[in-house]
Amino acid sequence: MTTFLIFLLLLAVLGHITIWAALWNRLHGFGLSFGVCSWVTALLVAIGAVVPTTLITLILEGDLPLLFLTQSDVERSQVGLYGAVAANLYIGACLLALPFAIGWRIWRNLRRPPAVLKSSACELLFDLAPVLKSRSGLRARARAGAIQFLGLVGRRKALLRTTGWRKAAQQESIPSNSWQLSGDAAFPIGVEQPGGARETGCSGICSEVGQARISGAVFHKNTPKSPPRRHHPSSLLFLPGNESLACHRVELALSLPELPSALNGLRIVQLSDLHFVGRIPDEFYQLVVEHSNRLEPDLVLITGDIVDRKECIPQAQKILAPLRAKSGVFFILGNHDLRAGVENVRTALTEIGFKNVGGRVEQLSLNGTAILVGGNELPWLGPAPSYPCHDSVHKTPHFRLLLAHTPDQFYWAIRNKIHLMFAGHTHGGQACLPWLGPIIAPSAYGIRYAQGLYHKPPTTMYVSRGIGGEFPLRYFCPPEITCLTLFSETSGSETAPIRLS
The missing domain is CATH 3.60.21.10 (Metallo-dependent phosphatases)
Known part of the structure; x- marks a missing residue:
């Protein structure tokens, strides 16, 4: 009897999912805005999760009589007569929903074109997918990230050895809008003189005056704008069996x-x-x-x-x-x-x-x-x-x-x-689902x-x-x-x- 009851509850839960998926489909077929659709989806998911959890809890604790309503069951019930009738009607609808949905799909698939x-x-x-996984798999991405990290570390060490800008920054500071330094130190560096003149040195071999004028804050603030960020493929594409x-x-x-x-x-x-x-x-x-x-x-x-x-x-x-x-x-x-x-x-x-x-x-x-x-x-x-x-x-x-x-x-x-x-x-x-078709489709x-x-x-x-x-x-x-x-x-x-x- 316990096994049969568990089977019925499982069937009712699957039927419940079928009913709420159908409700989601139709509500999303009415031209709602993106924000409204998001709230509707969240509300449906929340209510859809609470309803079966509550019903199963009441049934297991004996507070909700299932299928057969007697006078003693109603008196013992915590939800009253009308609540027990409504709950049993909904459970009955859930028990019928899944077989009906599967039968309807089979009938449609067997129809002539x-x-x-x-x-x-x-x-x-x-x-x-195979190309993307080989090019952007975990090993490839880890290797690319390690190479990029080592490159940044190498450039940072070279910059510290060549310019000594961190030590100079503690001795003297200048207005933040006066300096520019390329992150890869590949362009000429402009050094402003006290009289307003600009002295130019090479990026790799800077003059001592230039070294004394560069501050760490300026190094980050006035670098030229980086190119637009390239979007990386979604991680969902790497899931097994994904046909996107x-x-x-x-x-x-x-x-x-x-x-x-x-x-x-x-x-x-x-x-x-x-x-x-x-x-x-x-x-x-x-x-x-x-x-x-x-x-x-x-x-x-x-x-x-x-x-x-x-x-x-x-x-x-x-x-x-x-x-x-x-x-x-x-x-x-x-x-x-x-x-x-x-x-x-x-x-x-x-x-x-x-x-x-x-x-x-x-x-x-x-x-x-x-x-x-x-x-x-x-x-x-x-x-x-x-x-x-x-x-x-x-x-x-x-x-x-x-x-x-x-x-x-x-x-x-x-x-x-x-x-x-x-x-x-x-x-x-x-x-x-294989052969049976879709579960969700945003249509009225x-x-x-x-x-x-x-x-x-x-x-x-x-x-x-x-x-x-x-x-x-x-x-x-x-x-x-x-x-x-x-x-x-x-x-x-x-x-x-x-x-x-």
Whole structure:
């Protein structure tokens, strides 16, 4: 009986985690600011930890009758009748939550893929983890730190032997804004004379007058500004099994009934959630850009969360500048871009030739056929784009593309008759269960649209797992470069095979 009770309690705790994870998902799908999200997360974690601890304590001490409520149980209970009923109802919900969640995931995984999907393929492009671990492992970092420390000690001893500045500092001091000395003693040193004249000596062989004029405080205060600090890779990247540096290429061939035959074979690359935050090596992003260019896309679409920190904007601008597409690179912003400054990020990306479609629609002409590309940044930035009803000249409907940061805009896209929608934001769940899928996805619909292809006429939506992350920690959910090749059902041609070379 004790074993059975422990099993039930364990199942209830796992169900409790399932319920609170679902609650976290939905609360984080409502466009809350970063500060509010942090407080909500902390509150959910605190309450979520207190509730099972309290219930288990009451049950073990006999103060809370479990499952069967008799008159004597209620009289002995410390929580009263209503408290005991509420606690038992919640425990019952927890016992059902985990089996329901697992059954629902199995049912979704066994469903047939959308009819618009004709073929798909996935392959590993590159994995920087072994290179990074060999270059930045514990031994390498310890060796680099030891070399740097010994170098500093050597320079300090050389400086003391050559200048004797510490002894001179005790004899005479000067105003702190009068002197400069390079930390590596590689530049000329200016020595101010009593009459205001400046005498110059070499850094390694200073004159005695110069030696007597240098103070220790001045040595540190007026050294030139050091270059911007280079961000080191996050320690999370070194955890066993972390897939954050193992980028995959996902290729899909879609047959869309609304696609004009002139656009048959249109090739679109989606990059989402780059998250330039200084925790992922530049080489990773450079390889992403390189492999995207190798696909020779007609369009490249970047669906938000590009830069997390203002100081990382130059890094993102430099790395993304070589990104190319035959008909242009289009982008929108996400909730993390607000931290770096909306106008700062927009300006930086437009300066390198990218086209901003946040809250607006741009019309392109491909093979003589008009196509509309719009961007929906709701619920963080507005307004939503306004698509024209039809071609004012030929009175025919346009083919409509939509960039949306969150898949929560799926039903907005359906109402506005969007034909193809691209989204990100969820990172595919970032840490998933094998085959069962994600646990956490910041969406108002929970994990329903966490990753993959979805179709509800007339809209087809693809949700990318993204490239980076504020916290680069991925399990069973590697980053991806997505390439969609579009075919028309009226073109009369067979779907071309997926290119994996």
